[in-house]
Amino acid sequence: MNFYPQERIALFVDGANLYAAARALGFDIDYKRLLDLFADKGYLIRAFYYTALVEDQEYSSIRPLVDWLDYNGYTMVTKPTKEFIDITGRRKIKGNMDIEIAIDMMEMSSNLDHIVLFSGDGDFRYLVEAVQRKGVRVTVVSTMRTQPPMVADELRRQADNFLELQDLTPEIERVHGDRDEAQSQSQKFLETA
Numbered sequence: 001m002n003f004y005p006q007e008r009i010a011l012f013v014d015g016a017n018l019y020a021a022a023r024a025l026g027f028d029i030d031y032k033r034l035l036d037l038f039a040d041k042g043y044l045i046r047a048f049y050y051t052a053l054v055e056d057q058e059y060s061s062i063r064p065l066v067d068w069l070d071y072n073g074y075t076m077v078t079k080p081t082k083e084f085i086d087i088t089g090r091r092k093i094k095g096n097m098d099i100e101i102a103i104d105m106m107e108m109s110s111n112l113d114h115i116v117l118f119s120g121d122g123d124f125r126y127l128v129e130a131v132q133r134k135g136v137r138v139t140v141v142s143t144m145r146t147q148p149p150m151v152a153d154e155l156r157r158q159a160d161n162f163l164e165l166q167d168l169t170p171e172i173e174r175v176h177g178d179r180d181e182a183q184s185q186s187q188k189f190l191e192t193a
Contacts, residue, residue, distance in 0.1 A: 052095020122152025
């Protein structure tokens with residue numbers, strides 16, 4: 001990884017995107033290990049985690065993960081999902097967090113040297129370019145080792161660095177015998193989403 005010890009770093013985690021990439025690669029993420037990995041690379045200023053929540057349910061299985069992350073070093077950014085009926089008449093749930101990620105990244109960029117974006121969404125290409133113009137280096141973490149690749153080619157090319165998520169597996173994979181209950185329950189929710 002291309003980090004410098006004196007850098008001010010922030011993580012921007014698109015929760016749904018990262019979960020889908022890790023699941024496609026066949027592993028679960030240990031969010032404590034993920035935080036520790038990047039805290040060792042420089043001055044970790046902030047780690048944002050973005051996810052939409054289904055608000056009308058009496059119990060949401062992602063809530064334990066959100067609470068755990070909130071108490072263990074992550075800044076949680078959540079919003080309620082929106083429900084709609086598509087043109088075929090099927091009920092769909094939408095919870096896009098792109099605007100929240102973009103606003104927070106632009107606001108934080110003047111206080112950072114290096115941004116790590118955990119998403120493969122090509123919609124972020126122009127955002128990455130905008131923070132690069134402010135002098136901030138951007139590393140994108142996603143995967144090209146799935147079929148199809150989960151990172152948009154234009155985002156990967158725009159980034160200063162690209163980290164293949166699968167290459168981080170030994171450092172961030174959850175050891176299943178040592179699962180945290182909150183992280184374990186959240187996996188059940190994400191598998192049904």
